Amino acid sequence: xxxxxxxxxxxxxxxxxxxxxxxxxxxxxxxxxxxxxxxxxxxxxxxxxxxxxxxxxxxxxxxxxxxxxxxxxxxxxxxxxxxxxxxxxxxxxxxxxxxxxxxxxxxxxxxxxxxxxxxxxxxxxxxxxxxxxxxxxxxxxxxxxxxxxxxxxxxxxxxxxxxxxxxxxxxxxxxxxx
Numbered sequence: 085x086x087x088x089x090x091x092x093x094x095x096x097x098x099x100x101x102x103x104x105x106x107x108x109x110x111x112x113x114x115x116x117x118x119x120x121x122x123x124x125x126x127x128x129x130x131x132x133x134x135x136x137x138x139x140x141x142x143x144x145x146x147x148x149x150x151x152x153x154x155x156x157x158x159x160x161x162x163x164x165x166x167x168x169x170x171x172x173x174x175x176x177x178x179x180x181x182x183x184x185x186x187x188x189x190x191x192x193x194x195x196x197x198x199x200x201x202x203x204x205x206x207x208x209x210x211x212x213x214x215x216x217x218x219x220x221x222x223x224x225x226x227x228x229x230x231x232x233x234x235x236x237x238x239x240x241x242x243x244x245x246x247x248x249x250x251x252x253x254x255x256x257x258x259x260x261x262x
Contacts, residue, residue, distance in 0.1 A: 110207040112199075115154040116141030117166060117216040118192065118253050125231035126250055127162065128242075137242040139249075140229065141211070150212045151189045158216065162225040166216040171256055189214065192252055195245060215253055 117140050119127040128137045140161045144153040151168050158166045168189040179187050191212040199207050225231075232240065234254060237247050 111210050112207055113144040114141060114209045114211045115144055115150045115157060116211055116213045117154050117158045118213060118249050119166060119216050119218060120253050121231055125233050127225060127229055128232050129229045135241060137240040138246060149188060151214065154214045154216060162229045164225055165219040165221060167219060169215040169217055171215055193249060213249055215256060
């Protein structure tokens with residue numbers, strides 16, 4: 085809820101946060117892949133525009149399902165093929181596909197992220213974060229992506245939510261015995 089975020093102030097249907105105003109609640113839907121390899125390293129790159137280390141991901145196109153967007157973004161950005169890991173709650177598996185309903189993979193988180201953009205205008209990303217694994221045929225990622233050990237994440241210019249998501253991924257694999 086906007087009122088609960090202290091750094092955001094509402095004024096005349098505008099949101100102000102540090103570096104400019106924006107129309108209230110302009111949202112872009114995005115999908116991000118948290119990918120950890122067998123060595124416990126995370127696939128990240130230093131985003132040129134933002135200057136942060138981030139996992140692969142991007143905007144969901146019109147009429148595209150989020151899990152397809154994450155596959156596409158990972159392939160486009162890294163040259164690697166991946167699959168979404170289904171790690172939903174037990175009760176969700178009771179919902180069955182039918183002729184009118186399809187159960188989509190659950191993201192490990194859905195984040196609402198403020199994006200300061202002087203060119204396109206400030207906006208929000210509704211970011212569906214998926215746990216993904218690389219397919220066996222995958223090779224080395226395209227530059228600038230690289231594998232970063234978990235214990236090195238804190239040394240990078242990286243958003244705290246990415247570090248927290250990496251902890252969630254590590255806990256998932258710990259519970260899976262991996």
